[in-house]
Amino acid sequence: MIEILFYIFAAVAVGSAFGVVLQKNPVGSLLFMVATLASLAGIFVLFEAHFLAAIQIIVYAGAIMVLFLFVIMLLNLGHDYRRDIQVGVGMVLAFATTGLIAGILVRQFGGAETSPMLAAFPGPEGMDALLAEQGIIGAIARPLFTDYVIVFELTGILLLVALVGAIAIAKRRV
Amino acid sequence: MLVEALILSAILFVVGMLGVLVRRNAIIIFLCVELMLNAVNLSFVALSRFMGIEGQIYVFFVMTVAAAEAAVGLAIIIAIFRHYETVNVNNFNLLKW
DSSP: OHHHHHHHHHHHHHHHHHHHHHOSSHHHHHHHHHHHHHHHHHHHHHTTOHHHHHHIIIIIIIIIHHHHHHHHHHTTOTTOOSOOBOOSHHHHHHHHHHHHHHHHHHHHTTTGGGOGGGGGSOHHHHHHHHHHHHHHHHHHHHHHTTTTHHHHHHHHHHHHHHHHHHHHHHSSOO | OHHHHHHHHHHHHHHHHHHHHHBOBHHHHHHHHHHHHHHHHHHHHHHHHHHOTHHHHHHHHHHHHHHHHHHHHHHHHHHHHHHHSOOBGGGOOTTOO
8 A cells, every 4th residue: 555655755755856848838847846845745644754755745735836936926937838948969968877876777787676785774563663652743852952952953044044145135225 | 666766766866868959948857956956865865774874964964955956056046037138048058168
């Protein structure tokens, strides 16, 4: 059952990822992107990452994509139906590069599930035990506010800087 | 399911990279960068199922950085649009050689 769901979500994700690249209208691209993000959230659920699936829907598909939509609306690009895919040598090179990288990446993955490297880690059983003991929120929050607390605070500063920077850049007269 | 997830992640990353390379609309290029970030997130989550909860914490940070990046990047796109009246990156060639 989980396998079937995974393949359905994967097919939707890849199909709508191609939709993002090939769609002429920016708004259409954006809606395809939302479909990709939603199916990725489904895959996160299959990997027992329920908190991240919720965050993916709320923050990514909700907030960030709406921000993109606002900018498209603000700049009035919704009627831009011209095909802006650049054809020629650049595109052939792009296909060659991306295909080569895809091939190399996929070649490396054979037998990853039975790799001896994984033996040193808890594995799915250990993760299930952790989740049963602390729940997904507790399991994420505990390291986040102990081992990674400095990184967490720095992320807050990063968001503040991004906020101030975005306002300063987008203002008409600085 | 780990191998399939990693392959899906590679495919999504490559599709995003293809989009960055072939599209000329700055907003779509930006969207494809987000797609690549998400592909990496997927492999983090898939591996966190086998290697401990840290992977999910990294995804948490990647999402925060993506949000900050989206805010600043879209502000830059707005500023560029005010100047050139277009978001086609072929017109922004001042730093190209």
